[in-house]
Amino acid sequence: MIMPCIAQRDQNLCIFCGACRNSVTCPGGEVFSPDCIGCGACRLACPGSAIELIEDRGRRKNVCIRVNGTIFSVPEKITLKAALLHAGISFPHEERHCGVGGCWCCAVLADGNAVPACITCVREGMVIDTETYIEPGRVVTGFGPHMVGGVGTPVSIRNYSSPIEVACFTHGCNLRCPQCQNHIMAFTGGLEMKPKEAAVMLSNMRRIFRVHRMAFSGGECTLNRPWLIQAIGELKKLNHDEKSRIHVDTNGSLLTEDYLDELVGAGMTDAGIDLKGTRPATFQRVTGIRDAELARSYLENAWNSVKYLVENHPHVFVGTGIPYNRALISKEEVLELGERLARISKTVQVCVLDYRPAFRLKLEQPAVEEMIEIKKILNSAGLENVFVQTSRGHIGP
Numbered sequence: 001m002i003m004p005c006i007a008q009r010d011q012n013l014c015i016f017c018g019a020c021r022n023s024v025t026c027p028g029g030e031v032f033s034p035d036c037i038g039c040g041a042c043r044l045a046c047p048g049s050a051i052e053l054i055e056d057r058g059r060r061k062n063v064c065i066r067v068n069g070t071i072f073s074v075p076e077k078i079t080l081k082a083a084l085l086h087a088g089i090s091f092p093h094e095e096r097h098c099g100v101g102g103c104w105c106c107a108v109l110a111d112g113n114a115v116p117a118c119i120t121c122v123r124e125g126m127v128i129d130t131e132t133y134i135e136p137g138r139v140v141t142g143f144g145p146h147m148v149g150g151v152g153t154p155v156s157i158r159n160y161s162s163p164i165e166v167a168c169f170t171h172g173c174n175l176r177c178p179q180c181q182n183h184i185m186a187f188t189g190g191l192e193m194k195p196k197e198a199a200v201m202l203s204n205m206r207r208i209f210r211v212h213r214m215a216f217s218g219g220e221c222t223l224n225r226p227w228l229i230q231a232i233g234e235l236k237k238l239n240h241d242e243k244s245r246i247h248v249d250t251n252g253s254l255l256t257e258d259y260l261d262e263l264v265g266a267g268m269t270d271a272g273i274d275l276k277g278t279r280p281a282t283f284q285r286v287t288g289i290r291d292a293e294l295a296r297s298y299l300e301n302a303w304n305s306v307k308y309l310v311e312n313h314p315h316v317f318v319g320t321g322i323p324y325n326r327a328l329i330s331k332e333e334v335l336e337l338g339e340r341l342a343r344i345s346k347t348v349q350v351c352v353l354d355y356r357p358a359f360r361l362k363l364e365q366p367a368v369e370e371m372i373e374i375k376k377i378l379n380s381a382g383l384e385n386v387f388v389q390t391s392r393g394h395i396g397p
Contacts, residue, residue: 020042155349175220218249306320325356
């Protein structure tokens, strides 16, 4: 049964940042307008947690849509995704895609045009095709040079004076981290870009900045697997010289052995994978994922992906990222994490990220001395290549 919803703002919680009006791709045209379809994109993007979805008890007429040749009657002013679910068309778990029109995992043909179902409104007479192949699309912005790189960038090549790689940032994320430091991209949509377009842009930037490393980051770049595989493949064709490196920076939650094999086969040479704890409860606290079983699965995928790459693709450079803030993870669990990682590889690069105030969580940034203590804890677990991010730059190994 479809229960139409609308977005509602709590004025007492609103911090008047403008994100809901200026950043969100609102299918209603304007946030909180009478045409709200309850997609929830503004709720996910709100730094103040001031928006909630409430059931709309107003009367709505029904509209008829045709899905793969079959006619269905559904309420007006709902998302195409909700209508398709009503029609029995399955979609991934709601936390296995972005929900804001960024990743385009839910793209279908509507009246002959590819659209993200999560933020598209149904219309009377709409003809939907979920069976015809659609060339992958993904919202991508933020192409630019990096002075430091990401978790999967060898710390040894950082010089802090000139770019060492160029990156493109994909919109949309499957996690809901309350302290997300890149929330504008993680929780917003926009105009999609085809894989080859992104590859050409990244290749051109490589030549402009005279670097050899090219990175995909986000958001979560591994969402929309076909897009990423094709983008890396196109990038490899354009950069087939021996010096080129293709870096995937990821939370690792969606990676499986076959996905990793496909990434390496397409051209991935470097991987940065976040390990957000050892305990599912910690992972939930860090990521905002409410479903305990999904959190457990995501966490194990990240750990398994590090182990699989180290053991089966030794030519791929693997860097790991560990979050630290005492409000999110204990020092005891950091030690557990270090011991588990050391059993996989004592020499794998480890970068501890000092989680600081961002998005919805007003954390106290760890002091330099505290981060050095975390480094010593990880070293005591047997890890040899540990760096910690601090307000004074990276310290290590």
